[in-house]
Amino acid sequence: xxxxxxxxxxxxxxxxxxxxxxxxxxxxxxxxxxxxxxxxxxxxxxxxxxxxxxxxxxxxxxxxxxxxxxxxxxxxxxxxxxxxxxxxxxxxxxxxxxxxxxxxxxxxxxxxxxxxxxxxxxxxxxxxxxxxxxxxxxxxxxxxxxxxxxxxxxxxxxxxxxxxxxxxxxxxxxxxxxxxxxxxxxxxxxxxxxxxxxxxxxxxxxxxxxxxxxxxxxxxxx
Amino acid sequence: xxxxxxxxxxxxxxxxxxxxxxxxxxxxxxxxxxxxxxxxxxxxxxxxxxxxxxxxxxxxxxxxxxxxxxxxxxxxxxxxxxxxxxxxxxxxxxxxxxxxxxxxxxxxxxxxxxxxxxxxxxxxxxxxxxxxxxxxxxxxxxxxxxxxxxxxxxxxxxxxxxxxxxxxxxxxxxxxxxxxxxxxxxxxxxxxxxxxxxxxxxxxxxxxxxxxxxxxxxxxxxxxxxxxxxxxxxxxxxxxxxxxxxxxxxxxxxxxxxxxxxxxxxxxxxxxxxxxxxxxxxxxxxxxxxxxxxxxxxxxxxxxxxxxxxxxxxxxxxxxxxxxxxxxxxxxxxxxxxxxxxxxxxxxxxxxxxxxxxxxxxxxxxxxxxxxxxxxxxxxxxxxx
Numbered sequence: 001x002x003x004x005x006x007x008x009x010x011x012x013x014x015x016x017x018x019x020x021x022x023x024x025x026x027x028x029x030x031x032x033x034x035x036x037x038x039x040x041x042x043x044x045x046x047x048x049x050x051x052x053x054x055x056x057x058x059x060x061x062x063x064x065x066x067x068x069x070x071x072x073x074x075x076x077x078x079x080x081x082x083x084x085x086x087x088x089x090x091x092x093x094x095x096x097x098x099x100x101x102x103x104x105x106x107x108x109x110x111x112x113x114x115x116x117x118x119x120x121x122x123x124x125x126x127x128x129x130x131x132x133x134x135x136x137x138x139x140x141x142x143x144x145x146x147x148x149x150x151x152x153x154x155x156x157x158x159x160x161x162x163x164x165x166x167x168x169x170x171x172x173x174x175x176x177x178x179x180x181x182x183x184x185x186x187x188x189x190x191x192x193x194x195x196x197x198x199x200x201x202x203x204x205x206x207x208x209x210x211x212x213x214x215x216x217x218x219x220x221x222x
Numbered sequence: 223x224x225x226x227x228x229x230x231x232x233x234x235x236x237x238x239x240x241x242x243x244x245x246x247x248x249x250x251x252x253x254x255x256x257x258x259x260x261x262x263x264x265x266x267x268x269x270x271x272x273x274x275x276x277x278x279x280x281x282x283x284x285x286x287x288x289x290x291x292x293x294x295x296x297x298x299x300x301x302x303x304x305x306x307x308x309x310x311x312x313x314x315x316x317x318x319x320x321x322x323x324x325x326x327x328x329x330x331x332x333x334x335x336x337x338x339x340x341x342x343x344x345x346x347x348x349x350x351x352x353x354x355x356x357x358x359x360x361x362x363x364x365x366x367x368x369x370x371x372x373x374x375x376x377x378x379x380x381x382x383x384x385x386x387x388x389x390x391x392x393x394x395x396x397x398x399x400x401x402x403x404x405x406x407x408x409x410x411x412x413x414x415x416x417x418x419x420x421x422x423x424x425x426x427x428x429x430x431x432x433x434x435x436x437x438x439x440x441x442x443x444x445x446x447x448x449x450x451x452x453x454x455x456x457x458x459x460x461x462x463x464x465x466x467x468x469x470x471x472x473x474x475x476x477x478x479x480x481x482x483x484x485x486x487x488x489x490x491x492x493x494x495x496x497x498x499x500x501x502x503x504x505x506x507x508x509x510x511x512x513x514x515x516x517x518x519x520x521x522x523x524x525x526x527x528x529x530x531x532x533x534x535x536x537x538x539x540x541x542x543x544x545x546x547x548x549x550x551x552x553x554x555x556x557x558x559x560x561x562x563x564x565x566x567x568x569x570x571x572x573x574x575x576x577x578x579x580x581x582x583x584x585x586x587x588x589x590x591x592x593x594x595x596x597x598x599x600x601x602x603x604x605x606x607x
Contacts, residue, residue: 007263089270091252092263121255125272131253 044070070212232278322451324570344402351411355542438563490557547578565597
């Protein structure tokens with residue numbers, strides 16, 4: 001069997017599951033991504049004995065309460081992985097994190113991916129968050145995003161003070177909405193999307209995020 | 223005719239789950255912006271193609287150019303005979319095989335026919351099995367030819383097509399019927415020998431005229447008209463391997479015996495690099511290990527030549543490298559990975575320079591195999607011819 005990520009052949013342990021599972025990842029590639037252990041209860045950033053991190057304190061001071069379930073640390077190998085997946089367009093890589101995503105599944109919940117703008121979707125061909133959301137559970141495209149420039153080069157403060165690009169398209173009938181995104185850096189995107197949903201009348205909103213960027217200033221190595 | 227590019231018109235990039243660029247079936251379905259679609263995972267490095275993309279062949283934009291040839295040295299009589307034969311094959315558009323022993327000066331023998339083809343306004347491709355070999359080819363060609371040499375391998379210019387192109391096979395997948403003359407160097411080496419798709423890639427990149435250049439042709443290659451050259455260019459015999467029973471003492475003795483010259487020890491697998499490395503280290507030898515994962519292979523090569531050191535190498539170095547006055551040992555030569563062809567190539571690393579025309583070659587064995595015997599027999603046969 002060839003590894004999904006590095007495409008090199010490796011031995012798969014024989015079991016009936018061997019016949020059922022298609023995408024196998026070798027142990028070296030499996031180890032590349034570092035799962036986040038217990039940390040900040042609001043965003044998953046590693047903190048000393050589970051205290052709320054200072055970023056989240058600032059969000060709470062603004063009156064925005066959103067619990068984000070982050071799965072992996074956005075370190076160097078994580079960034080490489082995401083680059084291959086998102087910009088290289090290797091969609092099948094998402095199967096590597098499928099099991100971790102599945103574990104976050106809850107009953108009677110609609111998973112809403114963070115949308116891409118129309119033009120961005122045309123050039124990238126797929127919505128990276130939508131692929132992840134489909135791996136967790138029932139998905140519906142609720143939000144619509146207007147065209148704004150990329151956030152990649154912006155600093156923390158600039159990101160926070162951007163106008164909300166999201167609008168609600170149609171609301172689904174469900175108890176709770178879980179937003180799905182690929183990276184949580186400052187949290188602006190997810191908080192803006194959550195705010196839009198709350199204003200439209202959704203009561204319970206939370207979020208699942210694949211990667212959480214680690215703040216370098218706070219000395220908490222994993 | 224030309225390079226496949228994604229464009230609004232043309233043939234679909236993926237048909238029936240087969241990528242039309244690399245002919246791989248490793249295509250995966252996903253949700254494209256318009257719905258269900260497929261993309262190819264095998265040729266992602268050339269830019270992703272999706273089922274909704276279309277491929278067309280772009281015209282070659284580089285102009286035809288004539289070239290001057292400055293031979294680095296005068297060919298010997300035997301080499302000239304081969305080179306005349308190659309020219310005759312080029313005139314009649316015949317594919318052929320040059321069966322020349324290791325260190326016969328194969329590179330330079332092909333220069334006249336390359337120059338003739340280029341001056342006829344045809345494009346020439348030189349395919350090498352590895353990037354290291356490709357770099358060496360390109361450097362030597364650059365010194366002899368006045369036209370620019372296109373380097374189409376990882377780290378070189380992957381996009382262009384020149385009059386003379388040096389390439390590794392994976393970067394040829396998006397070319398269709400471009401090259402009038404394809405010279406396949408060491409065509410029985412690792413990537414070609416096991417990968418039929420690479421061979422198909424090569425066949426599509428060329429126009430059907432091939433020249434195989436190797437010291438150890440496969441049975442399939444022997445079907446082509448063959449020209450033999452069984453003498454090295456300095457006229458000395460090939461060093462015949464000795465068979466020595468493998469003990470730790472014997473290996474250490476070999477290393478001590480040639481203290482004043484570079485020593486190259488081949489091992490079959492990567493774990494063996496560590497195993498034999500520990501043995502050498504415990505006995506106070508300084509060595510370097512070379513495998514496919516070593517990044518600075520040329521640095522190690524320079525170190526080996528300059529410092530008279532010891533290098534443990536996997537079969538990555540079995541071809542296309544030259545060290546003056548090197549002594550070669552093949553450790554665990556009965557290993558199944560060492561085919562008779564690999565053994566011949568490794569033995570051919572010794573005595574390639576006229577200043578040091580001989581060198582010791584030792585096959586250390588735990589059991590005797592037919593592969594070892596065949597290698598030794600073929601080397602002796604070439605010496606007799």
